[in-house]
Amino acid sequence: MSLATGLTQAERTERSDQLMLEAAVELINERGTRGTRLKDVGIRAGYSRGLAGQRFGSIENLFAFVLRRVGDEWLDHLMQATRDQTGTEAVSRALDEHYRFCVDAPHHVQTFYTLWFESVSAGSELADHIRSIHRRRHRDVLTWICKDPCIRDEVKADADAIAAQFCSTVIGIVYYWLANPEDLSGTRARHESLKRFMCERLQ
Amino acid sequence: MSLATGLTQAERTERSDQLMLEAAVELINERGTRGTRLKDVGIRAGYSRGLAGQRFGSIENLFAFVLRRVGDEWLDHLMQATRDQTGTEAVSRALDEHYRFCVDAPHHVQTFYTLWFESVSAGSELADHIRSIHRRRHRDVLTWICKDPCIRDEVKADADAIAAQFCSTVIGIVYYWLANPEDLSGTRARHESLKRFMCERLQ
DNA sequence: CGAGAACTTATTTGTTTCGAGCAAGTAAGT
DNA sequence: ACTTACTTGCTCGAAACAAATAAGTTCTCG
Structure with a gap:
């Protein structure tokens, strides 16, 4: 019995990439990175x-692939949510979107951040990629602060430290x-109080 | 040639435990958890x-062992530094000690936190142990806030959120x-600005 | 133009090496 | 003699890569 699919080679590759991506997401979420086997993904x-x-x-290359795929999706969402926003509005939207993604798309977020934390383990080949995401995030927050017309100059002078604190706190959340994972209300509360504290600090 | 050591069995066990602990710390720090082999530790x-x-x-059991050994050492240090302190003094001391440990005993701290972040990967057997450390930390910060005679009641009413933010931010730092790891000044700046922000918030 | 051959790429199966885990053996202490 | 710490042997599973097979693409020829 022929297994001909009628797909081009490129389509066959993309299909298998996508199916293996989903398999990897499931396996990483079930077993962690150390329990994920190339064999099982296939x-x-x-x-x-x-x-x-x-x-x-x-x-490692599989993880890098997953991180890029899942991370691009997530970063797109974040960018859409904060497009053209600055100051407390951008902060609020980012945090709302962050929380919403945890609720609505938990599997991909879980995978993304599992790999995120994996990247600080020695020898991880994900480190450079994650570091660039960090820098990007920090710069975004800095831009939200410095471009906002309502934020005082003395706050803007402290923008770097505020951005660093914000990014650190998000990591902790x-x-x-x-x-x-079962305590969504605790996660929500942390998002909300970070929002509150940031809004106070940016006034 | 006899390899008799003149140690009791218990001393022999403790010695090999300690040597394997140090080996594991080195290997985890060099290769990460996924690259650490029981064979190589021995x-x-x-x-x-x-x-x-x-x-x-x-x-997994090796990691749990390492985490307990290294974590106990570290938590002892933290407790000594904040003994009998409350409010902004406790916060400042904890952050100073935290930073100092990063500088003075980086290997053990690196291992501790590598395993700390490892614990959120699915299937990790470290999760329960780490969760109890989290609760302990949160409770300590809560105590620092609520027991301090100089902190206003309206701040104390918000103590839970403040403690959660503090603990989250420390994780991010x-x-x-x-x-x-090469950017100690960035790490120090983050400790210092968290100290500053917390002191402002607790006034 | 269409069929089939040649070529390229996607996927599968074979094979070797390495580490985990446990059993069996040896060394050291009681 | 007995018990426990440590070592070595052995089996099995996964990674990594080679070799083989399947599927799609392009070329050639009648």
């Missing part, structure tokens, strides 16, 4: 035990969410 | 390839340090 995706290894070359 | 510690496996049973 099989879970409906292919052979060897395809993931053939396609990605290593588990995400950590809380990953560690306590 | 050999690095000066024993056979099989001892770590025999002693700990699994890599640690993350920054792990991701940017």
Whole structure:
């Protein structure tokens, strides 16, 4: 029985990429990075035990692939939510979107941040990619502060420290969410109080 | 040639525990958790390839052992630094000690927090232990706030949110340090501005 | 123009190496 | 002699890569 699909080679590759992405997301979320096997990704995706290894070359490259795919999706959402906003409005929208994504698309967010925290483990090949995301985030927050016409100059002079605190606190909130996924109200409360504290600080 | 050490069995165990602990710390810091092998821990510690496996049973149990050993050391330091302090003094001391530990004992702190972040990966057996540390930290900060005679009641009414923000931000700062170990001034600046923001908030 | 061959790429299966985990053995202490 | 710390042997599973097979693409020739 022929398994011809009628797809082009490129379409076949994209299809298997997508199926293996979803399989990897599931497996990382179920078993963590240390329990995720290339073999299982291939099989879970409906292919052979060897395809993931053939396609990605290593588990690290698979993680990098997943991070890019999932991270791009998430960063797009964040950018849409804060487009053309500055100051407290941008902060509020970012935090609302952040929380909403935790609620609505938990699987991809869980994977994204699992890999995010994985990146600080020695030898991780994700570090450079994540570092660039960090810098981007920090710069975005800095821009929200410095471009806002309502924020006083003395606050703007402290923008770098405020942005650093904000980004650090978001990391900690995400950590809380990953560690306590059933406690959405605790996660929400942390988003809300960070919003409150930031709004106070930016007045 | 006899390898008799003149130690009791208990002393022999403690010695090998300690040597394997140090080996594990080195290996985790060099290679990350995913690159750390029970075999290598045994050999690095000066024993056979099989001892770590025999002693700990699994890599997960080794990590739990390391976390307890290193974490107890670190938590002792933190407790000494904040003993009998409340309010902004406790906060400042905790942050100073936190930063100082990053500078003076980076290897153990790196390992501790590497495992800390590892614990949010699915399937990690460290999660419960870390969760209890979290609760403890949160409660400590809450106590610092509520027991301080100089903090106003309206601030005390918000103590839970403030404590949650503080703990979250510390996590983010640690993350920054792990991701940017060469940038001690950035880590120090984050500690200092968190100190500043907390002191403002607690007035 | 269409069929089939040649070529390229996607996917599968085979094979080797390495580490985990546990059993069996040896060394050191009681 | 007995118990416990540590070592070595052995089996199995996964990674990584090679070799093979399947599917799509392009070219050639009747």
